[in-house]
Amino acid sequence: MRFYKYQGTGNDFVIVDNRAVNHSALSQQRIHQICDRRFGIGADGFMLLNNKPGYDFEMVYYNADGREGSMCGNGGRCIVQFAHDIGIDRNNFKFLAVDGDHLADITDGLVSLKMMDVTGISQFDTHSVLNTGSPHYVKKVTGLAEMDVYTEGRNIRYNDEFNEKGINVNFVEELGKGSLKVRTYERGVEDETFSCGTGVTAAALVFYQQETGRNSIDIEVLGGKLNVSYNRNADGSYDDIWLKGPAVKVFEGNVGF
Numbered sequence: 636m637r638f639y640k641y642q643g644t645g646n647d648f649v650i651v652d653n654r655a656v657n658h659s660a661l662s663q664q665r666i667h668q669i670c671d672r673r674f675g676i677g678a679d680g681f682m683l684l685n686n687k688p689g690y691d692f693e694m695v696y697y698n699a700d701g702r703e704g705s706m707c708g709n710g711g712r713c714i715v716q717f718a719h720d721i722g723i724d725r726n727n728f729k730f731l732a733v734d735g736d737h738l739a740d741i742t743d744g745l746v747s748l749k750m751m752d753v754t755g756i757s758q759f760d761t762h763s764v765l766n767t768g769s770p771h772y773v774k775k776v777t778g779l780a781e782m783d784v785y786t787e788g789r790n791i792r793y794n795d796e797f798n799e800k801g802i803n804v805n806f807v808e809e810l811g812k813g814s815l816k817v818r819t820y821e822r823g824v825e826d827e828t829f830s831c832g833t834g835v836t837a838a839a840l841v842f843y844q845q846e847t848g849r850n851s852i853d854i855e856v857l858g859g860k861l862n863v864s865y866n867r868n869a870d871g872s873y874d875d876i877w878l879k880g881p882a883v884k885v886f887e888g889n890v891g892f
């Protein structure tokens with residue numbers, strides 16, 4: 636099986652072009668093995684690029700545990716760069732993912748992905764919960780650089796409330812006005828990753844809830860820098876949400892299992 640390895644701010648993926656040869660029957664165990672960093676290629680997730688009438692392609696996303704995941708923002712940006720690299724020659728892409736239609740473009744070497752509209756944020760004393768294509772728990776913290784994100788994120792992800800379905804846990808510190816640092820414990824990888832696109836999107840929306848209108852937030856993650864821009868409506872809903880950042884091919888090869 637021919638595969639391509641991509642990364643977007645250190646969130647890394649194995650991608651397979653599934654248009655001519657059909658790899659849709661790969662088992663959960665096999666995808667988990669492909670993503671294993673010791674026994675396989677190593678990645679946070681696995682994606683198939685499928686043909687889809689009416690779209691440039693369809694993205695099917697699996698977490699590193701081999702289960703089909705909800706939307707992956709960095710995966711979406713990487714598969715757009717992959718589509719461009721294999722000759723799907725567009726300035727503006729339109730593709731289908733598990734959470735619906737997405738638009739995307741590549742400008743000045745950066746991939747921008749339009750995220751789904753967000754209708755509401757559930758606010759609690761210590762944290763917020765929202766869905767940006769994947770479910771996210773967002774907690775404001777200080778001293779993020781020193782935090783044990785793995786242990787604290789895992790405790791939340793496996794508590795009685797979230798244990799069954801799981802949740803992605805984001806810890807967020809404000810670096811300055813319109814500038815955040817985010818670290819994420821990801822469901823399905825069950826570890827801290829270097830970046831989470833739907834997670835930084837959630838963090839941006841949670842942090843600037845007072846700012847109605849157009850906002851642009853710069854976000855630092857372990858693997859680099861992202862930008863989230865969006866429109867906040869007076870009723871508290873969000874639309875025209877764009878996630879922008881690098882998406883880069885790392886290597887390609889063949890895998891026999």
Ligand SMILES: N[C@@H](CCC[C@H](N)C(=O)O)C(=O)O
Nearest residue numbers: 704705707708709831832833
């Ligand atoms: N890394 C992703 C999020 C992937 C989905 C997630 N792990 C889940 O299924 O909950 C991103 O960049 O958004």
